[in-house]
Amino acid sequence: MRTASTILLPLLLLGAPxxxxxxxxxxxxxxxxxxxSREEFSVLTSDTQTKHGAYRQYGGRKGTVLLAEGFYMAGQKDSLWTEYFDLSSQPKAKGSYRRDQKVGEWEYYAPDGTLATRYDHTTxxxxxxxxxxxxxxxxIRxxxxxVVITEPPIxxxxxxxxxxxxxxSVRYPVMALRNRVGGEVRVAFTIDSNGNTSNHRVVRGIGSGCDEEALRAVKSLHAEWIPASANGQPVASECEMxxxxxxR
Structure with a gap:
């Protein structure tokens, strides 16, 4: 008769390379x-610079919130990965890596836990x-x-x-609070035809430190973008946020 541990072991191994x-x-x-922040992972005994096996990353204000978990294979992301929002246990994104590249269908979630997008990174x-x-x-411009954009970047x-x-991410600047300065800062950046962002800059500001803080917050997004397209062809665009x- 097989024991419970004998049955469980093969099932557990299915989740890792x-x-x-x-x-x-x-x-x-x-x-x-x-x-x-804190990272927990394993490295090869023969090469302690190479991650290999299960990986977990923690962050949040106290560094105790699980932000990401997955696997590494010889220093490259592999198999199933899940990313989480920093103020909740809600998944932010989940899908698979192969040789450090996202493959197949990935699901991306809104902060309330509902599905925002599903994208096939292979096709x-x-x-x-x-x-x-x-x-x-x-x-979007x-x-x-x-060029006439037929589909905006996503x-x-x-x-x-x-x-x-x-x-x-935004922290209200002390000078702005002291002088009761408020309003809208608009930050523009370029999204190239591969979905990479660059050239972040303030195009309309309100001063008192708010412009610099808005720029810092937008630059720290590190979001993945599907580039804009013109008649089915990816093109560069400018996004203003x-x-x-x-x-108060």
Whole structure:
């Protein structure tokens, strides 16, 4: 008669790269104070610079909130990965890696736990997109006057998650609070034809430190973008995003 542990072991192994168990590893923990964070992972005994096996990353204000978990194979992300919002246990994104690249269908979630987008990273196809609850205040422009954008760029995490991330990241500048300065700062940036962002800058500011803080918050987003397209071809575009400072 087989015991419960005999049955469970094969099932547990299905969640990790099977070939990874053949190599000797040792556990490691790396902590940082500013910002508070912690990584737990294993490295090859033969090469302690190479992650290999289960991985967990913690963050949040105290560095105790699970932000991501998955597996490494010889220093590269592999198999199933899940990312979480920093103020809840809600999944932010989940899907598979192969040789450090996202493959197959990935699901991206809004902060309330509902599905925002489903995207196939192998075929580069958007399979599902939920309507945003955040008013569409993003302004999209082509970089070239000769280009007519037929599909705007899309943040895979969804506009709601973008708004939440910026809102949670922004810290009201002391000078602005003291002088009761409030209003809307608009930050523009370029999204190239591969979905990479660059050239972040303030195009309309209100001063008193708010411009610099808005720029910092938007630059820290690190969101994945599907580039804009013109008649089915990916093109570069400019995105303008509002950051609101309200004195209460």
């Amino acid at each position: 099977l070939s990874g168990w053949a190599q000797a590893t040792q556990p490691m923990t790396v902590s940082q104070k500013n910002p508070a 580069n196809q958007l399979l599902f997109r939920s309507p945003s609850k955040w008013p569409n205040k993003l302004v 082509p970089l070239s006057k000769d 943040a895979l995490v969804g506009n709601d998650a973008l708004a939440r991330s910026v809102g949670m 509002p950051v609101v400072f309200a004195v």
